[in-house]
Amino acid sequence: MASPANRSEPVRARNARWRGALAVLEEMRRESGVTRAAVARRLGLTTGSATEITARLRDLALLAETQAATSGRGRPTTVLGPHPEGPLVVAVDIRQEDWRCAVAALDGAPATVEAEAHADRDPAAVIAAIGRAVRRVHDRHGHRVRAVSVAVAATVRSGGVVQAASLGWDAVDLRALTADPRTPLLIGNDATLAGVAEARLGAAAGAVAALHITIEVGIGGTLVVGGRPVDGATGAGGEFGHLPFGDPALRCPCGARGCWDLTVDGRAIARHVGDPPPRDPRTYALEALRRARGEPAVRAAVDRAAEAFGGGLAGLINALDPDIVTLGGLAEPLRAAAEPRFTAALTDGLMRFRRADPPPVVAAVLGEAGALHGAAAAALDHVLTEDGLNAWAAFVGAGR
Structure with a gap:
């Protein structure tokens, strides 16, 4: 991998x-x-x-x-x-509740061909279901498929999944997702890949340093500088949700205490309301944002989550110095639902010299497709090289 x-x-x-x-x-x-x-x-x-x-x-x-x-x-x-008979890449997005499999040509636009909710979160079952979808793409397109790229809601290190707290996984082997062992398999964190796509194609296109933040189950994101994510020595960087911005009394599923994750998503809102931990924090958060308009207790819980989000984001801006911030997933709806509280916390958390000219904080434009776009871009980066074109030319010369 x-x-x-x-x-x-x-x-x-x-x-x-x-x-x-x-x-x-x-x-x-x-x-x-x-x-x-x-x-x-x-x-x-x-x-x-x-x-x-x-x-x-x-x-x-x-x-x-x-x-x-x-x-x-x-x-x-x-x-x-x-070209209608040209190279293709497979892009896969594995999320907490479901997965999507898409195909992209050299323009990088992913077209979803299969999608399915997890019948079972057991990693073997999830990987087997996605593997069957990828094999069907291979059966349909043969050697036109030049790479498989996977965006996964997990910590990725050295090209492999080492932990996926929202899925309940530890290290898992994704090699079964390639129907042909000769086809390169690329693995990336979903928020990182969405941030790369936003920096290249979306709201942050042209930025020198773009900070992308997304909220799904917890917080993910990346800093993209010159189109490249700053993801550390082994690729495991960008785990912003596990910064200790939260309550040190709370133990995160990742194993650490006080993670920012636990202060901003559906789990935090449920805890503030007094509800039990939701099985699907994302769906719970969406419903809470709707209920906040008419239920004072839910409104107060959403305000607290937005404040925690704004204050933590200020810390990232102070540390990373982006020239733009893009918000994906539930980050933008949460900000919009409690904008005064979010903005006050963000402003209070910024260093004084930044307050007169803070970086713009804008909604991501690629939406739920961001991770698929990023996965396709990563695969095409691999294909569109001198070696990749030599291999394709040899394939074409052999009569495809």
């Missing part, structure tokens, strides 16, 4: 044969429906070079061209898109 690649800049190919091709394909990934003329202008290519590169990519079933709509005078151009 391998950790997801975390590049945003175009690959520096050793072989000049692929340098221009990779740059063109990166532009196609960056902007859906980009024209050949726009790509040539951005990359400083002559018309002849752009024509030659795109023709070679067409011949290798990597790129397709369609006539662009005419807009006034000038030479007609084409719109670039993935």
Whole structure:
């Protein structure tokens, strides 16, 4: 297993044969429906070079061209898109209550092909169900599938799951998710991958340092600098929910005490209301946000969770210095439900010099698809390399 690649800049190919091709394909990934003329202008290519590169990519079933709509005078151009017989990647998102399996072409847009609630949270049962879905994709598309990338609600270290507190898992082996052992398997934390997608494609596109925070069951997130997540020496960084911002009397399922996780999600709201711990904290939180409009006790519990969220976020801003913060999952609905309390806690927690010009805190735009987009991006980072294109060219040359 391998950790997801975390590049945003175009690959520096050793072989000049692929340098221009990779740059063109990166532009196609960056902007859906980009024209050949726009790509040539951005990359400083002559018309002849752009024509030659795109023709070679067409011949290798990597790129397709369609006539662009005419807009006034000038030479007609084409719109670039993935070839209908080109490489594909499988993106999987394993969440607390369900899983999704999607397929993406070289434009990186994941199309969900199967999704299912967990009939049983036993890891063997979950992995077996997803493995069957991945095998069906392989059966349908064969060697066009070049990588399988998994986003999982878990702590990921050195390319493997070491703990998934919300699923009740410790270390699990996900190698059964590849139908073909020759197909690379990439494993990443779901919040990290969602943050990468938001920084490359979403509300934080173009930011130097983007902090992504999501609330589902607990808090996840990542700091993305230049399109790369800052995930530590082994890939296990970004476990913001396990910072000791909470009540030290509370033991977290992760094993630590005082985790921030336990102060902001549905478990915290239920505890403040006096309800028993919910089996599905996410659904409980959504219902509590709705009930807060008419039930004072629930309103007070939501306010407390929002305050804990705002104060902890201030600490992350002080420590990490992002130029934008994006909120995914339930983070934005929680802020919106108790905005004055959230903002007051955030402002009070910021260092004085930051208060006049704090980073904008905005809603993520990719929504529940963020982790799938990030998983697809990680897989394509792996495929769109000199070695990856050489392997694909050999496959095409052998008659596919």
